[in-house]
Amino acid sequence: MSSIGVPPIPAANSIFLRDRLRAETRPAHDALDTRLAHVDVSSVDGLAVFLRMQARALGVLSECDAGNISKLMIVDLAHRARTDLAVLGHQVPPVAVPPVDAARLHPDAVDYVLAGSRLGNAMLKKRWRSSTQPDVRHAAAFFTAPDYLDVWKTFCTGAGRGDARLPGNETIVTDARAVFALFSHYAADAAEEKVPALA
Numbered sequence: 001m002s003s004i005g006v007p008p009i010p011a012a013n014s015i016f017l018r019d020r021l022r023a024e025t026r027p028a029h030d031a032l033d034t035r036l037a038h039v040d041v042s043s044v045d046g047l048a049v050f051l052r053m054q055a056r057a058l059g060v061l062s063e064c065d066a067g068n069i070s071k072l073m074i075v076d077l078a079h080r081a082r083t084d085l086a087v088l089g090h091q092v093p094p095v096a097v098p099p100v101d102a103a104r105l106h107p108d109a110v111d112y113v114l115a116g117s118r119l120g121n122a123m124l125k126k127r128w129r130s131s132t133q134p135d136v137r138h139a140a141a142f143f144t145a146p147d148y149l150d151v152w153k154t155f156c157t158g159a160g161r162g163d164a165r166l167p168g169n170e171t172i173v174t175d176a177r178a179v180f181a182l183f184s185h186y187a188a189d190a191a192e193e194k195v196p197a198l199a
């Protein structure tokens with residue numbers, strides 16, 4: 001680390017950690033995309049599935065204070081997902097034992113995946129905004145959150161510029177895949193669940 005907190009630029013034959021993360025987590029992102037491909041956030045049912053995934057995965061991460069620069073964003077988004085589920089009349093299912101030990105995830109891995117998720121969020125927000133269903137439009141907390149692209153930029157100019165081949169960075173790549181797996185797990189759960197509506 002330099003005195004201003006930015007990692008030194010890797011040598012010419014090295015690659016940035018962010019580039020390695022993008023390449024090596026692409027199959028995990030694709031798997032998640034596939035799971036979410038039929039989840040239409042402009043419909044009540046689709047939005048509920050999406051929000052249940054977010055509420056649970058973000059809930060697990062916020063409960064154990066995961067991440068570094070993304071911590072406050074995670075807490076905020078978890079709260080917003082729960083708020084919208086309540087507006088839709090859905091109970092947030094209690095968190096079952098998570099498939100990964102979230103407390104042990106490398107903070108840079110959590111920061112990468114969660115800050116990066118805001119890039120795709122713009123597309124989903126457009127889809128949500130196109131909805132003509134009043135219930136969907138009323139459940140607005142998640143999609144009217146700040147874009148948090150400053151968190152992404154901070155990651156890319158900070159930890160993301162580290163040398164991808166430093167020995168410790170293997171763990172960051174492995175843990176980033178585990179974060180994707182956490183979301184995929186709850187995406188599958190959320191799609192299958194029959195959630196009781198609030199009385």
Ligand code: HEM
Pocket residue numbers: 018021022029032033036037112113114115116117118119120121123124180183
């Ligand atoms: C159906 C839902 C999703 C769609 C359509 C989507 C789409 C996208 C798109 C288009 C980008 C690239 C944006 C750009 O380069 O400007 C992106 C990047 C990214 N998304 Fe997603 N995404 C979705 C869900 C998620 C979720 C749930 C997560 C993680 C929790 C996630 C994590 C990431 C990450 C880490 C990146 C940055 C990749 C990089 O450039 O290094 N995405 N996504």
